[in-house]
Amino acid sequence: MQALILSIGTEILLGNITDTNSQYLxxxxxxxxxxxxxxxxxxxxxxxxxxxxxxxxxxxxxxxMTGGLGPTEDDITKEVAVEVCGLDNELELDKSSLEMLExxxxxxxxxxxxxxxxxxxxxxxxxxxxxxxxAPGCILKSKNNTKFILLPGPPHEMTHMFDNEVKKYLExxxxxxxxxxxxxxxxxxxxxxxxxxxxxxxxxxxxxTDNGCILRITAKAKDEKEADEILxxxxxxxxxx
Amino acid sequence: MQALILSIGTEILLGNITDTNSQYLxxxxxxxxxxxxxxxxxxxxxxxxxxxxxxxxxxxxxxxMTGGLGPTEDDITKEVAVEVCGLDNELELDKSSLEMLExxxxxxxxxxxxxxxxxxxxxxxxxxxxxxxxAPGCILKSKNNTKFILLPGPPHEMTHMFDNEVKKYLExxxxxxxxxxxxxxxxxxxxxxxxxxxxxxxxxxxxxTDNGCILRITAKAKDEKEADEILxxxxxxxxxx
Numbered sequence: 001m002q003a004l005i006l007s008i009g010t011e012i013l014l015g016n017i018t019d020t021n022s023q024y025l026x027x028x029x030x031x032x033x034x035x036x037x038x039x040x041x042x043x044x045x046x047x048x049x050x051x052x053x054x055x056x057x058x059x060x061x062x063x064x065m066t067g068g069l070g071p072t073e074d075d076i077t078k079e080v081a082v083e084v085c086g087l088d089n090e091l092e093l094d095k096s097s098l099e100m101l102e103x104x105x106x107x108x109x110x111x112x113x114x115x116x117x118x119x120x121x122x123x124x125x126x127x128x129x130x131x132x133x134x135a136p137g138c139i140l141k142s143k144n145n146t147k148f149i150l151l152p153g154p155p156h157e158m159t160h161m162f163d164n165e166v167k168k169y170l171e172x173x174x175x176x177x178x179x180x181x182x183x184x185x186x187x188x189x190x191x192x193x194x195x196x197x198x199x200x201x202x203x204x205x206x207x208x209t210d211n212g213c214i215l216r217i218t219a220k221a222k223d224e225k226e227a228d229e230i231l232x233x234x235x236x237x238x239x240x241x
Numbered sequence: 242m243q244a245l246i247l248s249i250g251t252e253i254l255l256g257n258i259t260d261t262n263s264q265y266l267x268x269x270x271x272x273x274x275x276x277x278x279x280x281x282x283x284x285x286x287x288x289x290x291x292x293x294x295x296x297x298x299x300x301x302x303x304x305x306m307t308g309g310l311g312p313t314e315d316d317i318t319k320e321v322a323v324e325v326c327g328l329d330n331e332l333e334l335d336k337s338s339l340e341m342l343e344x345x346x347x348x349x350x351x352x353x354x355x356x357x358x359x360x361x362x363x364x365x366x367x368x369x370x371x372x373x374x375x376a377p378g379c380i381l382k383s384k385n386n387t388k389f390i391l392l393p394g395p396p397h398e399m400t401h402m403f404d405n406e407v408k409k410y411l412e413x414x415x416x417x418x419x420x421x422x423x424x425x426x427x428x429x430x431x432x433x434x435x436x437x438x439x440x441x442x443x444x445x446x447x448x449x450t451d452n453g454c455i456l457r458i459t460a461k462a463k464d465e466k467e468a469d470e471i472l473x474x475x476x477x478x479x480x481x482x
Binding site for chain 2: 155
């Protein structure tokens with residue numbers, strides 16, 4: 001299963017906020033055995049978002065999208081994704097989402113106003129509840145069998161929806177498990193000359209951080225037990241050096 | 242001036258680290274009046290990196306790349322960028338970079354070994370010194386007039402190089418200045434119904450965070466003074482609501 005993680009928001013391109021959603025998704029998708037091939041960030045711009053979605057359609061099994069599900073004019077994620085999937089002709093007001101929204105606004109003694117659009121979905125969409133905010137998410141399936149998974153931008157809404165609503169719909173044929181080790185060697189060059197970095201499963205890769213060099217050992221396996229055995233082999237290989 | 246920010250590293254796609262480099266660059270490029278159109282992250286994979294660079298070539302004025310400049314086999318950034326720019330036939334050992342590397346290793350009583358490749362650059366490259374590590378950066382110009390700016394991955398090396406080496410080479414025809422304001426309204430829907438979000442310069446956009454809703458007012462101008470006047474107009478418009 002191959003995935004793209006896509007964040008949508010001009011505030012990220014301006015450097016106003018750090019995109020922590022992508023790392024959260026990457027980290028959890030890895031554990032679920034879904035390979036993240038790329039991450040992309042675009043602004044609140046219809047044309048550019050559409051280009052990215054059209055390119056991704058048919059190329060990835062999953063496209064995880066965060067942001068742009070709000071009620072304002074510049075929140076364009078659902079509209080564009082619906083268009084790319086060719087689902088514009090089956091839009092309808094989802095009663096259960098509308099009820100949740102009405103409930104939310106009643107409690108605040110407010111009229112629902114512009115938020116009504118957040119309850120409109122294509123008939124074939126899988127709707128993902130958002131008890132933490134007003135924007136429900138959804139899964140849209142394109143004619144090219146790509147699943148577009150639309151999640152809200154605020155991290156506490158996104159992570160709650162991913163953990164409680166999204167995970168159960170994801171498929172995977174294997175798991176990926178990795179362990180990282182901080183090494184006594186301080187720099188990448190030093191490690192590379194001392195450690196055998198060849199081999200496919202597990203892979204062993206060094207990477208440099210501001211706090212020194214890290215070795216990442218990664219196994220691909222059908223289950224946890226097999227993964228642990230493969231990781232053990234990798235660690236043994238390291239110790240022999 | 243239009244820019245792409247590209248981070249390279251499997252460790253980011255696996256969620257092992259947060260990519261703080263992209264936010265740093267975005268934030269500083271905005272102040273320099275360079276528009277960031279997109280951010281992309283790819284792993285240490287030659288084919289996929291090459292695809293991204295080929296697509297970016299001629300489309301952007303600047304492509305800021307972080308990561309993959311280390312000495313090991315999986316550090317492929319420079320090799321791929323040189324290939325895409327068609328500069329493979331003018332590679333040479335840069336004496337001054339080699340001296341800095343030799344100096345670095347002499348101080349540690351180490352042989353330079355695999356790091357020698359870090360001192361090899363195309364003749365036409367602008368080389369960017371790295372007093373904080375072993376990987377010099379560089380600026381490569383393609384035949385389609387895109388400048389590829391290669392920077393190291395470790396944040397303290399990257400930020401130092403950007404501030405001290407890269408900035409002086411960047412051109413821009415205007416500046417972008419933005420201010421953000423936390424609002425008394427708690428949610429995006431509330432703000433959107435009370436605030437006039439139309440207008441081009443300044444633009445006024447709300448975005449939701451875990452700590453409530455933020456309004457961003459952004460001006461595009463020829464200098465700081467003009468930008469401040471435009472921002473003042475935007476703030477006045479908000480106050481009238």
